[in-house]
Amino acid sequence: MTLPASSEVDAGSMSDAALVRRVLDGDARAFTLLVDRHLQPCLRFATRMLGNRHDAEDVTQEALLRAYRALATYDAAGSFRTWLFAILVNRCRTSLLQRSRYVKRVVTDEDAMRAATAADRAASTELRIEIERAVAVLDPDQREAFLLKHVEQLGYDEMAAVTGAGVSALKMRVKRACERLQELLGEVNDVTS
Amino acid sequence: MTRVLTWCVIVVTLSSVVGRGAGAQAAERPMTAAELPARLAPATRQVIVHLGDSLRAVGLPDAPLYAKAAEGVLKGAPDARILVVLRALARELGDARASLGASAGEAELVAGASALHVGASPAMLRQLRETHVGAAGEATSLATPLVALADLLARRVPAGVAAAAIDSLVARGAPSDDFAALRAAVERDIDAGRAPEASVVQRTQGLLRNIEGRRRTP
Amino acid sequence: MLRHEQDPETAENPAIERVIAELRTPVPVRAEWRAGLARGLATLPPPSAAGPRFVRRWTFRPLTAIAAAVVCAVVGATIATVLLGSGRRSSSAEVLANLTSTMPLPGEHGGQSTVRFVLVAPYASRVSLVGDFNKWNPSAMPMRRSADGRAWLLDVPLPPGRHVYSFVVDGDLAPDPAAPRAGDDDFGVPSSVVLVAGAKT
Known part of the structure; x- marks a missing residue:
């Protein structure tokens, strides 16, 4: 050994x-x-x-x-x-x-034009931006629960220990976050399709 | 601590003479499609102009749309996001008019759209309008109560509670100051850790009691 | 150690799965930041098994937490200013440390009320007002410095209704700390709301 x-x-x-x-x-x-x-x-x-x-x-x-x-x-x-x-x-x-x-920081027309010409505006970048925007407009409680559950993959008991909220409240937050995300990203698809 | 400091140092200066003192500015006329920021891509601009035309065609104001686009540009939002927001705003302006009636003024429509945007239902707006017409008539504006409703919803007051509170104040003919006082008091309460629902209920009851008191004491 | 409880409602939703996959993408760890963290840790005394009691206090006592938040706000803003490279005397921290007030004035003129906007920002070198009433144009409404040099003021006649606005302080967009936040922060950056009461328009 x-x-x-x-x-x-x-x-x-x-x-x-x-x-x-x-x-x-x-x-x-x-x-x-x-x-x-x-x-x-x-x-x-x-x-x-x-x-x-x-x-x-x-x-x-x-x-x-x-x-x-x-x-x-x-x-x-x-x-x-x-x-x-x-x-x-x-x-x-x-x-x-x-x-x-x-x-x-304020984005002036000039700044924006410069950034737009420099950036690679691939479709995946646009999607990522939209996902970030959608996540950003979620209620903080819902965003927190969604990220802990689905991104960091914590169990509901662990989430309860981390957040101080009850398991049923956390499940509701995750559910509402999913619904709202779907709604927000659906709007993006409506516009871009 | 910050709030105490805020209220200690807050600068409240009144001037009753328009155009005196602080470098008064002329109010600008409503924004038009021609004034959309240059940063927007031509395709985006085209969609916005089309949206604005559609609003005007049905007698809805298009200036809020262009102002929102300009806000998005200043805040560095990508075009796709700006279009999402503008489509939602156009829809909400239409929904606001459907709820508030054809006689609704621009300020009421904008305030109604903002309330819908943060979670009010069209039925709540309809109810408020009916109460308002019954209490104050068609000639006065419902914009102030609608803005107060939007602010309460933005502070995460449950929609039913917020709408009921505003409706009860509208029914008693509460002045604009009362709605402003309600917004401010609830915001302070929430910042102090109080539950939004409890704050709204208690503050509204206080305002209603004051209204009754004023009526009894001419 | 960790378990992943799939929610039947979300697990089979392709749109949400796409969001989750995107959000699970690892975030790059900047080497300089990692080195800074190591330096920060090295400056701390080693934790003892006895456990310093003060450590628990900040987490649970609201007043201490608020004080910490204020300190963090100022420190964070200072860092942000350095990172943004403004390099000017008017730091965001100064804006954050200062206070503003707006309120509708009683004067009316052609159906409009005049609103006085006030921002206390003694170290700012340039302040302007942007909002839906001036096409969000940072050069449309420069504010004037008060006689004592501490505050920036501007009177603006506004029609009755709800107006969304913000201040631009040396190129930084800053909402009004003394006014209600606009509920529709659609672009991820908050603005403020002023309400002008009046007759129907």
Whole structure:
């Protein structure tokens, strides 16, 4: 029987809970492995939820730093990802509240013409833009539930733990989100067909 | 905290003389198709002009359509999105008139369309109009109550509750200030964490009591 | 660890499946941002098993959360300004930190009321008003700086009805923090609404 040659190999195959234990025991580098495992879904959720990369990066960074500082409060009986997403969802909600103070750069005719001539306006790009727009106009509660359920593939019990909402309310939000998306994208097809 | 600061520092300056003080601007005339932003692709522009013509042909205002297109361009929306929004607006203007009647003015149609856009039903608009005609007659505008309804719906007040609240104020002949007060109070309540439905019910009851009080005290 | 419960109502819907597939596409992780995150983590003290109690507080106490939100708003806006490369003294943060007020004035003129728009933005160098009443043209209605230099003002005669508007502050579009939000933010960027009461038009 061959033992792992290094602590890195060992750590790579460890569960999230074991890595957390290791960080709390003084191996701060083990947190890097946790970040590597969860960075992509966190950044993806924040990007889809907030609709732009800059806000998503800020929120994800903040959530990970907060998770690191609060690591001792994580209960190993539960899923680390559920715990991390609860922090992230909270940060996204705060960011959305600030949308009342949203600032966006004005697009002048000149800017738009420049962008239009430079950009590759492939059909798939148009579709992606429309999907992003449709997701952006969903109610935040519905968008959050839809993304957690269908994009991040959390179960309803996990979603309840992450959002603080009841399972039946979450199912209703997901259902309404689907209906609204269909309606919105149907309108796009009507116009472009 | 921000709200407290907001109300502490808020600048409320009244001037009763038009054109004095803050560099008064002449109001611009309604926008026409010829003034659509240059950024729009020719095909998009053609669709918008066609939509505008269709509205005018049935006696509906087309200026809101062009203004909406200009807003989309300024906000960097792609043409496809702008067309989706404009088609919805055209439909809502038509639905608003169907509900509010042929005598509805442009301000009422625009306000009605905005209420439909955020979740009011045509039946709610019809009901409001009937109540309004019964209480105040055809000559006065229903635009203010319709805008208040749209604002409440935008703040996620359940549609039935919002419509009932506005209807009860319209029935008692509430002045414009009351609708503005309702919007502002509910917005403050919601920001403070109160349930939208409870806020609307309580605030409306308060306004109705005030109306009754004013009637009893000439 | 995770399970995916398919909803019968959505699982077989091709339009929704297409949306889901698109949204599941991985988001690129920028190397500079990843490096910044690592630097941020390196500056923090290692978490101890005892667990600092203050960490729990921010999550659950509304007042602390609001204070954090305000700080984040200002910090976030500063970052946004840097990223947008405006490079001017008038930062978005300054706009965010300041306050505005609009209200319809009582004067009437040819069936129109004059609305005074006010934005407190002492560090802005150029502010204009855009809305459905001026074709959303950023150069149509420049605002005038107040005598004390803190606020920007403009009186605009408007016909009765619902008007949607926003401010343009040194090239940034900013809704009015003191006015109701327009419910129809169709383009993903909020605007504000002013209501001018009046007779039927």
